Amino acid sequence: MLPILPIRYVEPVFRPPSEAHSLILPVTDGCSWNKCTFCEMYTAPQKSFRARDETEVLESIARTGERLGDEAIDVRRVFLADGDALVLPTRRLLTVLQAIREHLPGVRRVSTYCLPRNLRKKTVGELRELAAAGLTIASDDLTSRIL
Numbered sequence: 001m002l003p004i005l006p007i008r009y010v011e012p013v014f015r016p017p018s019e020a021h022s023l024i025l026p027v028t029d030g031c032s033w034n035k036c037t038f039c040e041m042y043t044a045p046q047k048s049f050r051a052r053d054e055t056e057v058l059e060s061i062a063r064t065g066e067r068l069g070d071e072a073i074d075v076r077r078v079f080l081a082d083g084d085a086l087v088l089p090t091r092r093l094l095t096v097l098q099a100i101r102e103h104l105p106g107v108r109r110v111s112t113y114c115l116p117r118n119l120r121k122k123t124v125g126e127l128r129e130l131a132a133a134g135l136t137i138a139s140d141d142l143t144s145r146i147l
């Protein structure tokens with residue numbers, strides 16, 4: 001069982017079933033769209049969409065690695081939360097992925113939810129860069145389809 005980690009979680013936190021054993025790492029709060037009439041996932045006021053401060057995210061990763069010590073190698077999967085991490089600029093995502101590699105060297109899979117429109121805003125070259133840096137699964141939260 002993981003110790004309490006130095007990551008700021010804003011409730012409610014959603015864990016996709018396929019991420020049962022993943023470290024949930026918020027890089028945004030909420031969903032940048034948040035208009036699907038059937039969806040109440042991110043309607044609470046504290047879940048209004050915002051990108052997390054980059055420094056906070058990078059410190060969370062580094063401090064998690066420190067806190068886990070030798071057990072950091074046991075973290076195999078990371079899920080970038082909340083509902084739409086690919087809304088972030090590619091450079092920022094690459095910085096996060098690089099920090100994960102540095103501080104959590106056991107990670108073999110990084111995944112995220114994303115809106116198709118934000119996926120389409122990335123060039124093929126950007127998506128290749130992200131995949132090479134470790135982000136290998138992006139799915140929409142309606143179907144959990146692997147894109």
Ligand code: SF4
Pocket residue numbers: 031032033034035036039040041042083115141142
């Ligand atoms: S895109 Fe997903 S998270 Fe956002 S409102 Fe629609 S169903 Fe909810």
